[in-house]
Amino acid sequence: MIKPRSRRGGGRPTISDVARKAGVGAITVSRALREPERVSQDLRRQIQAAVDELGYVPDPNARALASARAEVFGVLVPSLTNNVFAEVVRGIYDSLSDSPFRIQLGNTHYSGLEEERLLQVFGSQRPAALIVAGIDQTPASRKLLENAGCPVVQVMETGPDPVDMMVGFSHLDGGRTATEHLIEMGYRRIGFIGARMDPRSQRRLAGYRIAMEKAGLFDPRLITTTPVPSSVSLGRELFRDALAKVPTLDGVFCNNDDIALGVLFECHRAAIDVPKTIGIVGFNDLDMMQVAFPSITSIRTYRYEIGRRAVAMALAAIAGDRPQERVVDLGFELKRRESTAR
Amino acid sequence: MIKPRSRRGGGRPTISDVARKAGVGAITVSRALREPERVSQDLRRQIQAAVDELGYVPDPNARALASARAEVFGVLVPSLTNNVFAEVVRGIYDSLSDSPFRIQLGNTHYSGLEEERLLQVFGSQRPAALIVAGIDQTPASRKLLENAGCPVVQVMETGPDPVDMMVGFSHLDGGRTATEHLIEMGYRRIGFIGARMDPRSQRRLAGYRIAMEKAGLFDPRLITTTPVPSSVSLGRELFRDALAKVPTLDGVFCNNDDIALGVLFECHRAAIDVPKTIGIVGFNDLDMMQVAFPSITSIRTYRYEIGRRAVAMALAAIAGDRPQERVVDLGFELKRRESTAR
DNA sequence: GCGCGGGATGGTAGCGCTACCAACAAAGCC
DNA sequence: GGCTTTGTTGGTAGCGCTACCATCCCGCGC
Structure with a gap:
């Protein structure tokens, strides 16, 4: 009755493989990986050894499903080749490269409709944060952003009515x-x-x-x-x-x-x-x-800095301390x- | 004992909500969405109506977990601001914009080590295909690509020893x-x-x-x-x-x-x-x-075309008919x- | 010596979806 | 008319992980 192991999964090691090898419960492995300070030194070492030996990498999809939260930043820009947005995106990537967060980058082609569609797609993943270029979202897009259930940063411009947070200039x-x-x-x-x-x-x-x-x-x-x-x-x-x-x-x-x-x-x-x-x-x-x-x-203009600041603000909001100034004007020279x- | 509905999921409609509303089984909804031709006209219409009414969007994480395959193209480039790669990426995005595939874009900063790390991360999602710039992967990266279990396209250059497929020029x-x-x-x-x-x-x-x-x-x-x-x-x-x-x-x-x-x-x-x-x-x-x-x-050089061709080849491989010429030289002028x- | 608080660990029950197989009806065959 | 075939639909059992709660053990105060 009981199948030996994952018939579908292509044989990659799972968290219970690690748990078995380390002689602990699966949930302890999960904790050791996410909140090491809540697991004793000894177990932590054993678990780490098992992880290394098996080459275990957590499945982000399973993680997202179980925790109802994907470690993904959704980023929406109107163009990928325009150097200006490329710099913003680079700032975002650099700020996130040492974090567990992945980046989902979307190209709206300067189209409100495409933006709506992408927001729909991105939202379905329950992203950790959304960064969108511009402040002229369609009403539908705005609603999607408001209901995204995550920090939202509008970048490139400042304006009077942020969905959540803003970084840019006039x-x-x-x-x-x-x-x-x-x-x-x-x-x-x-x-x-x-x-x-x-x-x-x-x-x-x-x-x-x-x-x-x-x-x-x-x-x-x-x-x-x-x-x-x-x-x-x-x-x-x-x-x-x-x-x-x-x-x-x-x-x-x-x-x-x-x-x-x-x-x-x-x-x-x-x-x-x-x-x-x-x-x-x-x-x-x-x-x-x-x-x-x-x-x-x-x-x-400070494009790279806009990207970095947007991430910093989003990260702060995720960590629970939303910056008190929700609109940041980086100016120009x-x-x-x-x-x-x- | 039985909870009314998802305590974690934030109340978004699920496939069984749609199934209930349409008066069919959940699996039929799943099929109607993925392989409509296998579901009768009548049910298809009913299901579509229920989907629209509830505003149902499938959860890509759950989908990836259940099917052991994420609808994601992993793309690795050494720079985001270099116009050359930006054009390749644009070609990839444009070719994929009408498909169900999402894109996971990684920036290796011209570093073999970063490439390895990103390949590890990307691989853990079981992507549908991988597109990587260059042909000089480290041995570890090459192994990761070979074991990715999905089509791989190396772009920008041609060379004698493709991991799987190649598009570029000399x-x-x-x-x-x-x-x-x-x-x-x-x-x-x-x-x-x-x-x-x-x-x-x-x-x-x-x-x-x-x-x-x-x-x-x-x-x-x-x-x-x-x-x-x-x-x-x-x-x-x-x-x-x-x-x-x-x-x-x-x-x-x-x-x-x-x-x-x-x-x-x-x-x-x-x-x-x-x-x-x-x-x-x-x-x-x-x-x-x-x-x-x-x-x-x-x-x-034909950067945009390289991106487009890479996607076309990957898509063909996914569909089961790998192009017979695995190395495509787009030349230059x-x-x-x-x-x-x- | 007993009860109690608190930290460490584990078990159970899903998250939302799809693979797999079963069931069943309609249609075609001898 | 009974048989297989084909096409449509549904039930069950997970995918790999984590939230939630239970359990256990240690040290502490009285």
Whole structure:
């Protein structure tokens, strides 16, 4: 009647194999692995020896099922290739690499619907925490996050109404600061060039507009945007469009650094002097901005740090002490460089 | 004695809730969800209605435990921010987005030890397939892959001895082709500039060496490398080192496009004419290579396609028909541009 | 000497699902 | 008409682990 052992399990050692070998109960092995301080030294050593000898690795699925909690962080970003999110994700990975937590990474492709679907999938695993990019979730997504039963951190931006916690900075302020810098440096016909135009880009544009209006320089024809995903080559094209539209253009605030680089290259190609004829400001301050010739002024953002902080906050919440400040603004910094040094 | 329902599970509906509501057995619900064609139309409809009404989502952990197989693809890459791997990962995600498979992404940080550790963790979940970057696994990692009990695809490179399947191209041939192009264009004192110098970079260097030796141009002083992670700014620095070492340098083959871009910017800054005084070749052909001024010659590689193909092969193997060609070489293409057009 | 608190250990009963096999009805065969 | 065959459905028994509670033992106070 009694089968010798797992007919399905492919013969990997289980917790009871370890228990038998160590001469203890299965539950003691479980404890020794999860809360060693609750097991006596002697047993702990015996159990460790048995674990090593058998090469036992706990089955995370069984663990999750029994404890109704998976040791998984769900992470949702709109793009995997955009360096900005890659940095955030890297921060998350680095912060979690010594923890028992695994990471489930989802790509929403900047789509609210995909985000909902992934949230559904991720939620079904009872994750330990959820980290999502952005603050513009659909109502359905928001509900899913609220009912996830775990800490939730919205990253990249700050806003007034966190689902749970937030780490980021103000894109509007970033856009305004960049634009004000151009104005301050004496540029007047300052264009905004933006690709993708996701919600964060929209807010940068809003910041641009505020600064321009305040200075009495706003003109809708100065704005050139497209929903097409951002790239260096697209930056070049958009700049040509912008220049064709407004030949008197004397500065551009770019949605991001890829676009800015494309603008710079086109200036080289068309023999337009930077910064004398055209001033350029980027956004994010990728490494290449300071190496470019001329080096490009940009808004430095702390992507890696956002990832790290998000994990730290989630971990604290899991441990029971939710940080009292639920919205953390990591700010940004204007890096003044040659591209605007008139 | 009998508790009403799950005291632990947080009250989410289970398969038996659905079964009760639909008036069928739990196993029939399970089948209706996984192999609908084995359940009659009528029941299928009833069950679907119950699922929708209750908002039932199957618990992947319970599923994995019961079936001894998780619907998870394990993916191991050495870096998350390197655009090259990000593209591969994007290809994997896109290919899997309509499937029931989830993705478990691990970052090995170019470390064999981390790879082993992650393989251990990933293996404990009984993944449906494993995709790993590179072909230089440690013996322990190789054993783990062989015993994983699932399809394994090594990506980025091809080699003689696949664990199971492979998709990639020859980095050695790529390096040789790039170097031969420079020689053909009349450059003679051609340097190799490389950062990180992971196994793939080493093979590109080997290709460079073969081409240089064949042309009787090889000189070890032409090689400038560092284990430091690659970046545009590093490219600039390495180029200055190379030029200081060999002032007669008239061309460089760069390890990758970031380095090449750094070299180009330094040439601008030092007023070195490209391509007349110095020829530049990159590797991977990122979008910005064709936009740069002058545009940069590079070896185009098919990263996204590698990701897609790897998934397709794994999926085929899961479905039972392993592709007969277990090693797929996607090749590369030399993109001749202004930076070598003497 | 007795009872009692507290730390260490173990047994039992699931977690939610699916593999396996049994049961049964309808259909096809001689 | 009795037989097998085929297709549909359900029951039972786990998968490997942990929550919960029971048990045991030690040392302590009175």
